[in-house]
Amino acid sequence: MLFKSIAAALDQSSLSVLCLLLALVSKINGAALNASHYQYYRVEGLEGTQVADLPLGIVVLQDQDMGKTIIRAANLTAIRWAHAVNSQQLLDEALAGDIEFIEADIVLGKLSGGDGDGDDMPVMAHPPANVSDLTLQAFLNQIKDFNDLHEGNEKGVKLDFKSIDVFEGSLDILDATIPSMSYPIWINADIISGPVDQNKTVPVDPNRFFAGCMRYKQAVLSIGWTTNWGAEFREGEYTQDQCDAMVETLAFNNVLSTGQGITFPVRAGIAANSEEQLHKLVAAVNETNESTLTIWSSDGDYVDVDKLRKLIFGFGVERVYLDVPEDLAAKLDLGNAGNGAGTFNSLVSFSFISLCFYAFSSWLKQ
Numbered sequence: 160m161l162f163k164s165i166a167a168a169l170d171q172s173s174l175s176v177l178c179l180l181l182a183l184v185s186k187i188n189g190a191a192l193n194a195s196h197y198q199y200y201r202v203e204g205l206e207g208t209q210v211a212d213l214p215l216g217i218v219v220l221q222d223q224d225m226g227k228t229i230i231r232a233a234n235l236t237a238i239r240w241a242h243a244v245n246s247q248q249l250l251d252e253a254l255a256g257d258i259e260f261i262e263a264d265i266v267l268g269k270l271s272g273g274d275g276d277g278d279d280m281p282v283m284a285h286p287p288a289n290v291s292d293l294t295l296q297a298f299l300n301q302i303k304d305f306n307d308l309h310e311g312n313e314k315g316v317k318l319d320f321k322s323i324d325v326f327e328g329s330l331d332i333l334d335a336t337i338p339s340m341s342y343p344i345w346i347n348a349d350i351i352s353g354p355v356d357q358n359k360t361v362p363v364d365p366n367r368f369f370a371g372c373m374r375y376k377q378a379v380l381s382i383g384w385t386t387n388w389g390a391e392f393r394e395g396e397y398t399q400d401q402c403d404a405m406v407e408t409l410a411f412n413n414v415l416s417t418g419q420g421i422t423f424p425v426r427a428g429i430a431a432n433s434e435e436q437l438h439k440l441v442a443a444v445n446e447t448n449e450s451t452l453t454i455w456s457s458d459g460d461y462v463d464v465d466k467l468r469k470l471i472f473g474f475g476v477e478r479v480y481l482d483v484p485e486d487l488a489a490k491l492d493l494g495n496a497g498n499g500a501g502t503f504n505s506l507v508s509f510s511f512i513s514l515c516f517y518a519f520s521s522w523l524k525q
């Protein structure tokens with residue numbers, strides 16, 4: 160399956176492969192995706208480098224083109240998202256649509272149209288809603304059925320659990336479904352109280368959350384902060400204390416030593432103001448050898464677009480997923496990277512090559 164995807168990608172670009180580290184992409188996402196869903200871009204300045212000498216970065220493909228070695232990296236900002244897929248109609252649209260990732264929220268509640276009796280169960284809805292026409296079980300079953308029928312065009316799933324009770328109440332369903340998933344699965348929760356002076360939403364208990372997640376080694380942990388933001392906000396950042404609290408809970412729960420993929424979901428408008436703290440955060444978890452940012456935004460949120468662009472290019476498009484409304488994505492104009500120096504600098508500022516080999520060798524062993 161992986162080989163087929165690679166072959167398809169190569170046919171498209173008419174390049175012959177020297178060596179493939181596509182397994183790294185599988186690691187980033189928790190499972191392999193069709194290679195053609197990723198845009199690859201040539202990493203300037205690394206031509207001719209031996210794989211063993213690569214400074215790092217999420218280097219995915221090394222092609223041999225006319226005797227020259229060209230290093231390519233995955234452009235994670237090119238992954239397209241369906242956000243808040245919390246009803247049957249939205250799920251139908253997402254499955255039929257040109258997107259690679261489905262994001263949805265889970266609360267304890269009831270199926271609409273029922274008589275209101277019976278126990279609460281995990282349903283797809285965003286608080287304060289607690290009624291839905293779609294249960295978590297039906298949501299996961301339909302995605303699996305779709306993906307089984309669309310080999311090479313599978314869609315990934317990001318599950319945003321809104322409370323520790325709904326997460327723990329979902330473990331039986333996850334136990335029965337995650338092991339048979341051959342596509343990316345992310346488990347998300349806001350586990351730390353965050354900006355700006357957020358005190359309305361109770362964060363998901365991190366210790367209980369990680370205890371549950373330990374069962375799903377293939378899942379990417381998407382762990383963030385509760386937020387308080389909108390159109391009228393200008394000031395506010397992920398503070399050093401809030402970032403330190405994240406690192407402490409990761410260390411306390413031994414998450415960093417497991418090699419499990421980590422992404423930090425950060426709200427665009429606030430992340431734009433937090434460049435320094437977020438660089439420190441990602442550096443502090445470099446023990447896992449891999450972590451990414453997932454920048455998300457609500458419709459209508461205020462975002463300083465120039466600062467957000469700077470943040471994205473500072474990390475590099477191989478480190479940042481972008482789940483934002485289309486108008487913000489268009490304003491970001493990521494095709495226009497200026498001199499491209501940001502990407503190259505980010506490549507040399509992290510040491511990731513050991514993960515390349517770790518991922519590659521574990522892929523070979525499969």
Ligand SMILES: *[C@@H]1O[C@H](CO)[C@@H](O)[C@H](O)[C@H]1NC(C)=O
Pocket residue numbers: 267268279289
């Ligand atoms: C769902 O919301 C209604 C109305 O706010 C509330 O009365 C009910 O207790 C809630 N149910 C759950 C399970 O939270």
Ligand SMILES: *[C@@H]1O[C@H](CO)[C@@H](O)[C@H](O)[C@H]1NC(C)=O
Pocket residue numbers: 163164167193194195196310311312
């Ligand atoms: C990958 O996706 C592309 C575009 O959707 C499709 O044409 C191709 O057949 C897929 N590759 C595989 C191996 O299924």
Ligand SMILES: *[C@@H]1O[C@H](CO)[C@@H](O)[C@H](O)[C@H]1NC(C)=O
Pocket residue numbers: 356358359
């Ligand atoms: C939340 O913070 C606001 C502003 O700091 C404060 O006025 C309010 O009392 C706080 N609410 C709670 C429940 O702590």
Ligand SMILES: *[C@@H]1O[C@H](CO)[C@@H](O)[C@H](O)[C@H]1NC(C)=O
Pocket residue numbers: 417418446447448513514517
């Ligand atoms: C991460 O990198 C360190 C140092 O480069 C290495 O010792 C360790 O085995 C790597 N861990 C994983 C999970 O790849």
Ligand SMILES: *[C@@H]1O[C@H](CO)[C@@H](O)[C@H](O)[C@H]1NC(C)=O
Pocket residue numbers: 198199200234236237476492493494495496
């Ligand atoms: C990354 O993807 C974005 C969104 O599709 C695109 O605008 C940009 O040109 C790509 N960047 C590179 C370096 O390929």
Ligand SMILES: *[C@@H]1O[C@H](CO)[C@@H](O)[C@H](O)[C@H]1NC(C)=O
Pocket residue numbers: 442443445446509510
């Ligand atoms: C991780 O970051 C720390 C602090 O920036 C640095 O001292 C250490 O060398 C880094 N380790 C790796 C494997 O990059």
